[in-house]
Amino acid sequence: MDKKQKVVVIGAGPVGSLAALYAANRGDAVEIYELRSDLRDPSTTPLNFTKSINLALSERGINAMRHAGQPKLIDHVMGATIPMRGRMIHGRRANGDLYEESQDYDVHGRCILAIDRGGLNKRLLDILEEMPNVTFFFNHKLTGADFRRNKAWFEVRDSTPSQGQRAREIEIDFDLMIGADGAHSAVRYHMMKYTRMDYQQVYIDTLWCEFQIPPRTTAPNTDLKSKFLISPNHLHIWPGHEFMFIAIPSDDGSFTCTLFAPAALYEHLESDPSGELIPPFFDKHFPGVTSLIPPAELIASFQRNPHLPLISIKCKPYHYGSSVVIVGDAAHAMVPFYGQGMNAGLEDVRILFDIIDKHARMDELSTGAVASASRERALAEYTAVRVPDAHAINDLALQNYVEMRASVLSPVYKLRKFLEEA
Numbered sequence: 142m143d144k145k146q147k148v149v150v151i152g153a154g155p156v157g158s159l160a161a162l163y164a165a166n167r168g169d170a171v172e173i174y175e176l177r178s179d180l181r182d183p184s185t186t187p188l189n190f191t192k193s194i195n196l197a198l199s200e201r202g203i204n205a206m207r208h209a210g211q212p213k214l215i216d217h218v219m220g221a222t223i224p225m226r227g228r229m230i231h232g233r234r235a236n237g238d239l240y241e242e243s244q245d246y247d248v249h250g251r252c253i254l255a256i257d258r259g260g261l262n263k264r265l266l267d268i269l270e271e272m273p274n275v276t277f278f279f280n281h282k283l284t285g286a287d288f289r290r291n292k293a294w295f296e297v298r299d300s301t302p303s304q305g306q307r308a309r310e311i312e313i314d315f316d317l318m319i320g321a322d323g324a325h326s327a328v329r330y331h332m333m334k335y336t337r338m339d340y341q342q343v344y345i346d347t348l349w350c351e352f353q354i355p356p357r358t359t360a361p362n363t364d365l366k367s368k369f370l371i372s373p374n375h376l377h378i379w380p381g382h383e384f385m386f387i388a389i390p391s392d393d394g395s396f397t398c399t400l401f402a403p404a405a406l407y408e409h410l411e412s413d414p415s416g417e418l419i420p421p422f423f424d425k426h427f428p429g430v431t432s433l434i435p436p437a438e439l440i441a442s443f444q445r446n447p448h449l450p451l452i453s454i455k456c457k458p459y460h461y462g463s464s465v466v467i468v469g470d471a472a473h474a475m476v477p478f479y480g481q482g483m484n485a486g487l488e489d490v491r492i493l494f495d496i497i498d499k500h501a502r503m504d505e506l507s508t509g510a511v512a513s514a515s516r517e518r519a520l521a522e523y524t525a526v527r528v529p530d531a532h533a534i535n536d537l538a539l540q541n542y543v544e545m546r547a548s549v550l551s552p553v554y555k556l557r558k559f560l561e562e563a
């Protein structure tokens with residue numbers, strides 16, 4: 142059996158990059174097609190894509206990177222993380238005093254890790270770049286696919302100094318396509334024409350917008366810890382029952398913060414073009430924030446940064462025949478409240494390749510069947526194993542919004558926590 146397969150990965154986000162690494166490590170000829178330009182190239186990357194977006198990386202994602210067969214990946218990644226041992230709840234007592242309450246995630250002190258999504262993505266791309274069997278195709282947008290004939294089409298955007306941007310179309314073939322092209326996946330869309338896919342998408346009534354708590358300017362450059370205005374080792378939450386504000390540490394002493402709130406609240410805050418409704422709203426519901434982010438900066442961030450929707454997607458199956466499989470947000474975009482979207486996507490990759498390897502080994506030992514037959518069984522098993530787990534994480538993520546914005550405050554939460562730890 143010829144083990145060298147042509148694997149094309151659509152999407153060079155964190156999940157697609159890890160999938161490419163797993164495939165390349167197995168000796169496959171790997172091609173990565175990405176709609177955008179190379180995010181490592183500051184001359185072509187749009188500003189809103191270089192902006193720091195912090196995520197919580199957990200054991201699920203770390204374990205997937207540990208098994209990528211590249212020991213230096215895990216060292217590089219871990220070196221750029223900040224451990225968060227629990228959440229810090231911020232509020233105001235009846236007498237008006239502000240309080241902070243630390244709620245550890247784990248009795249044994251285990252942590253989740255704050256990481257810059259762009260930084261993680263760049264590290265993965267750097268490692269892939271060194272592999273001789275990997276080729277990148279940036280500015281390539283998947284526009285069509287035939288999963289019976291294993292052909293795909295891309296719109297390619299070339300920049301020419303004289304004519305600006307010009308588009309042309311190319312056709313490629315492949316043995317396996319891995320769709321890691323995010324929530325609005327083109328791979329999933331084309332796969333639907335070949336398989337009876339159940340599909341459900343829900344936009345929740347919540348928008349999100351980013352803010353930043355700056356580093357302490359008076360701190361010496363050498364002492365990172367003293368640069369943070371609040372504890373760096375917590376995920377900070379200002380619960381507001383129907384909305385919330387959170388802050389995650391960055392490795393320059395700042396915090397990336399997010400306001401999650403219903404669309405009607407955003408409309409209310411937008412209704413005064415001067416932005417004057419914003420600081421008093423924060424003072425009332427997120428006590429202490431205006432002493433960390435100056436009111437003028439709060440207003441500027443709210444008006445400058447996009448107000449983005451949150452989508453939750455479930456579908457089934459995740460594959461068609463032996464030719465295509467979807468992973469990450471393409472298969473199960475989820476709301477971010479469980480901090481598991483990327484982690485679950487990275488875990489998809491580990492599980493997918495474990496199953497592919499298992500079937501390849503079985504075929505080598507017994508029937509000597511062709512690679513595509515082995516892969517077809519592997520992809521079917523992947524769907525069977527992964528769909529129930531991914532759907533469960535989608536549901537948990539939706540439920541955890543109530544936990545984060547309201548239940549963390551209730552006496553019932555404290556009693557339950559006490560009983561869990563007793």
Ligand code: FAD
Pocket residue numbers: 151152153154155156157174175176177195196197198281282283284321322323324325326327349399468469470471477480481482483484485486
């Ligand atoms: P993406 O990151 O969306 O990458 C998809 C790639 O495919 C992109 O580069 C895109 O340009 C490319 N692409 C799209 N269409 C095409 C096409 N037609 N042709 C070629 N390329 C294409 N997750 C966590 O684990 N922990 C967290 O704490 C966390 N916090 C979050 C907070 C917020 C506010 C949000 C919105 C999400 C959060 N997530 C978190 C989720 C996480 O960001 C996603 O799950 C993760 O980025 C998904 O990675 P991906 O590689 O599957 O998709």
